[in-house]
């Protein structure tokens with residue numbers, strides 16, 4: 008197993024608390040969160056991570072005060088116009104994952120332009136989950152399969168889901184101290200290694216990402232097997248199996 012996760016997913020949490028601690032409006036925390044994200048994307052590209060997926064706005068975040076929701080929409084539009092030119096140069100391919108139907112036309116156009124501008128890039132796939140929920144994704148995939156009379160299997164659901172263009176995340180990081188999934192990647196995180204840090208997202212930097220990756224490197228991913236099988240696949244040989252079966256009888 009490679010010690011470098013090929014796909015890292017992040018719940019970027021703690022922007023609001025970061026701002027409140029400094030007597031700033033919550034949106035100031037979100038702005039600093041964009042700075043932290045820029046550094047994180049760059050670092051992933053530098054160290055050879057193939058896919059970075061971040062949770063930027065959940066299906067449930069519409070329930071926040073209207074001024075925070077509109078601040079987040081505005082911030083997305085501004086950040087895209089500022090950041091996309093450099094991301095394009097850096098070889099980053101952007102994908103927006105989530106329900107676009109309820110986004111304003113301005114935001115939708117921004118997403119489409121960012122995706123089109125970076126479509127030829129191959130160095131790092133950068134998925135931004137915006138108006139995304141894991142339940143939404145599973146439900147929309149099932150509905151599409153049902154509408155086209157296709158059987159519902161793990162494979163068909165996977166290919167109908169909004170993240171079908173990438174492999175499942177290896178490492179799922181959540182900043183901000185909470186230890187929950189909050190409707191992120193419910194299907195895809197089935198075997199992700201989970202990493203929680205108390206750092207608030209605006210304080211998350213390259214060293215913090217390196218620490219998460221180092222922690223991941225020390226994990227044993229078993230995918231349902233035993234530790235011995237993972238250490239040496241030969242330990243699962245049939246002749247050994249029959250020897251061991253004596254103990255079960």
Ligand code: IPE
Nearest residue numbers: 019020021022023024025063
């Ligand atoms: C995460 O930070 C960003 C979004 C959900 C948009 P929060 O805004 O949730 O920050 P806290 O959890 O209130 O500190």
Ligand code: IPE
Nearest residue numbers: 018019020062063064065189
């Ligand atoms: C999860 O954070 C969503 C994003 C980071 C975009 P929340 O702050 O919305 O999650 P809860 O409400 O604490 O579970």
Ligand code: MG
Nearest residue numbers: 020021022183
């Ligand atoms: Mg939060």
